[in-house]
Amino acid sequence: MKIIPLFLSVVFAVAALHADEPRKPNVIVIMADDMGYGDLSCYGADDFETPYIDQLAAEGIRFTSGYCSASTCTPTRYSFLTGTYAFRKPGTGIAPPSSPSIIPAGTPTIASMLRGVGYKTAVIGKWHLGLGGEKGPDWNGDLKPGPLEFGFDTCFLLPTTNDRVPQVYVKDHRVLNLDPKDPLWVGKKKPSEDHPTGITHRDTLKMDWTHGHNSTIHNGISRIGFYTGGHAARFRDEDLADKWVEKSVEYIAENKDQPFFLFFASHDLHVPRMPHERFQGATRLGYRADSIVQLDWCVGELMKAVDQHGLAENTLFVFCSDNGPVMDDGYADEALEKLGDHRAGGPFTGGKYSVYEGGTRTPFITRWKGTIEPGVSDEVVCTIDLYGSLAALTGGEIPDEAALDSFDVSGALLGDSDAEGRDELVQQDNGSKGNFGFRSGNWKLQRHDSGKARNVVVEKLLENTDVPKFQLFDLSKDPEEKNNVIEDHPEKAEELKARLAAIIEAGRTRE
């Protein structure tokens, strides 16, 4: 009898020692764009298959309460990189084509933290956080500040989002393949009377627009904003995914001998949905789901590259999304018409632009072969916590004035059975109208200062819905947020209202 406790205490001592030791796996964060909770077969989609992402989930942890912090792209990405809620910083809403860098040079980020503990760091894919100083991007010169000024060693970017101009890659500080004899001009105003646009040349488009997106035409698709020049630098929408996989596979090979952090920021399934020809028609649901299948292929290629170099047991994959689903986001790509029974938000109400659960509760998967015990977790984790969690895991440092809302949920991310995720989380929309979701345990408070909620019903054209300024839901009984119980629980509602206001007021939640 005496031997057993002694033996156990040795085991625990070793385990404790192990837990405190920094671990430095390679980290690959794959962020999908506009992917809803129900958009993968491992999350219940049954109209098409996503075998690679399903494999990632089967070999790792599939979270049922995994979140991004906002229901649009720019604020989620801002919070993921900086660890601070985007609503704290005005100007973090959806970035226009010529936005200056929203993140100032020298800002501590998840990338600078990892670099500080010896990681090589890269971002490959969609950026959409602005580039350049106050005057905006100098497209023909150095695009500074950008990711290289706050923690990334290298980047290979689509500068904005692909429904915005320009369609060029940015490699480190420069537009790639730019011919100085054909300078790139990007602006808000039509550059000349005869400049073809989605309005004047609508009949030539290969995919029509439905709202906005009717300015400069490139590759048969009209966009938000105008540009001229830079022809040698322009890419085809159909080739984006392949190019980013190619660059990522190269990056993994080049950095296989030391820890690396790769932020793979996919553009799938954002509009314009224009997957490579080999994926067009891959599903019966049109280009929206075809883009999901394309992303699944990308994930498979990254997994294969990691396997090829024998890195699977030394690589933490995180799969997540930047916001929930939307159908018609500006182009006539038949997302709605071909939707059938597919529920992009899974069981949840609302999608992109919304603080209903569907706006931010999205697929979230972690895999680290040999370390993570495969399973399903109901713990609350959020993209904003990757900064704090990876710092805890790797021994990285967070300056006191940085990552103001990022928590260490590394135990939950790695599936430790006694580890807990967050007990509360603020969800925001694009940040402009005072719309918040506040999850506290299984309670969910919604606050809509304007009395309007956007994209509540995903399976329809985008619209605003009148809602009470405050609503309270019990997610344990009502994950769909259909039954507002604020009248039955006035004290709980007051408590959560006050707590949300205090979080906003305090300027930080990390102690």
Ligand code: NG6
């Ligand atoms: C909206 C665009 C939408 C999309 C979104 C940003 C219009 C009418 N709508 O303003 O198409 O670009 O911004 O999406 O222009 S996000 O996922 O990058 O946040």
Ligand code: CA
């Ligand atoms: Ca998005």
